Amino acid sequence: MTAVNMVPLDSVKHKDLHVNVDQSYGHVSKQNMVPLLAFEFLQASTNFPIVFVKQQETGKFKSVALLGLTGEENLIFSEGKIHSNYIPVNVRRYPFAAAGKNAQESEMVLCIDENSALLNKSEGVKIFEGDGKPSKATQEVSDFLADILAKDAATDIFIEFLLEHDLLQAAEVKFQLGQEDDLKINGLYKVNEEALNDLPDEIVLTLYQRQYFAAIYSHLASLNQFNRLLQIKAGFKPQ
Numbered sequence: 001m002t003a004v005n006m007v008p009l010d011s012v013k014h015k016d017l018h019v020n021v022d023q024s025y026g027h028v029s030k031q032n033m034v035p036l037l038a039f040e041f042l043q044a045s046t047n048f049p050i051v052f053v054k055q056q057e058t059g060k061f062k063s064v065a066l067l068g069l070t071g072e073e074n075l076i077f078s079e080g081k082i083h084s085n086y087i088p089v090n091v092r093r094y095p096f097a098a099a100g101k102n103a104q105e106s107e108m109v110l111c112i113d114e115n116s117a118l119l120n121k122s123e124g125v126k127i128f129e130g131d132g133k134p135s136k137a138t139q140e141v142s143d144f145l146a147d148i149l150a151k152d153a154a155t156d157i158f159i160e161f162l163l164e165h166d167l168l169q170a171a172e173v174k175f176q177l178g179q180e181d182d183l184k185i186n187g188l189y190k191v192n193e194e195a196l197n198d199l200p201d202e203i204v205l206t207l208y209q210r211q212y213f214a215a216i217y218s219h220l221a222s223l224n225q226f227n228r229l230l231q232i233k234a235g236f237k238p239q
Contacts, residue, residue, distance in 0.1 A: 005115045006097050011132045014112065019095065019137075020124035024080040025087065027094050027116070032068035035090045037148070038155040038215040045222035047084040048076055048229065052159065052168055052189040061159050061168065061189065063219075068229070069175070069183060075232040083232055089148050095119060098145035108146050110138075158212060165203055167195050171223075175230060190223065191216055 028034055033053070041050055041063075049066040065088055067076040076083050077091070095116035099109045118124070125137045134142065162168050169192040173185040196216065199207070207213055 002115045002117070004113050006099075006111045006113050008099075009096075009110045009112050009127070009138075011128055011134075015128045015132060016121045017112075017119050017127045018121065018124040019127060020118045020120065022118055024082065025077045025091050025094075026080070027118075028067070028077050028091055029074050029079075030072040032071065032073050033064040033066050034088055035152075036063050036065040036088050037090075037151045038063065038158045038212075039151050040086075040088060041215045041218035041222070043086045044088065045218040045225070047086050047225065048222070049225045050219045050222040051171060052162075053187055054189070060156075061163065063155060063159065066188075066226075066229070069185065069233060073233075075229050089144075093141070093145060093148065096141050096145060098149045100149065108142070108149055110142050110145065158210075158215060161206075161210070161212065162191065165195075165199065167191050169195075173226065175226075191220060193220065 033051075036044055036050055044050055044065055047065075050063060051066055052061050052063050054061050067074045069075070095113040095118050097111045097113070099111055100107065112119075112127075126135045127138050129135050159168075168189045171188040171190040173188055175183045207216075
């Protein structure tokens with residue numbers, strides 16, 4: 001798989017590019033998880049497990065949709081099929097991405113994966129008009145990504161709150177796959193329900209005021225979707 005090469009969108013360098021629409025989202029077919037934002041938890045919770053992972057490079061926790069049970073396995077987006085009625089925004093946005101100029105500035109830079117197989121110079125949606133201005137579709141993508149950038153920051157604040165109040169714990173995930181050895185997934189975290197129930201009243205009130213309970217309980221409910229992944233895996237026949 002070609003490495004991602006996200007660069008700022010340039011009206012000169014990229015003026016002739018078009019984007020093809022891939023409704024099967026093949027670009028994530030080898031990813032077993034994708035970032036998920038807190039506002040998505042409710043809709044995502046009926047399709048796949050929502051868990052938290054600690055990034056090795058930064059030590060920062062992120063929320064993700066778990067799409068497979070091993071390595072590069074993706075049971076939700078594979079072989080041109082989609083086993084989900086919800087598509088995470090970080091899947092839909094591709095081949096575009098948003099970046100802030102720096103930690104102090106909220107101004108967004110629209111980026112594109114120059115190595116994406118969806119890009120070409122003849123078919124699909126134009127990125128720029130003949131006069132070099134962004135096309136209507138590109139402007140819509142820019143607005144969409146600006147919203148994602150803001151909601152990503154809100155998700156980070158939500159996770160920081162969970163950590164501050166010791167509400168995340170390592171999740172022990174273990175399955176028996178037929179006659180094979182047990183499958184154990186390491187490095188996943190979930191909300192500690194016991195700690196959640198023991199919170200003092202003032203912290204519970206803060207959770208309510210910030211509307212965090214919907215995300216927390218959607219996350220906890222989504223853990224039942226491990227069984228769904230197992231069911232898909234049982235009938236999954238890779239090429």
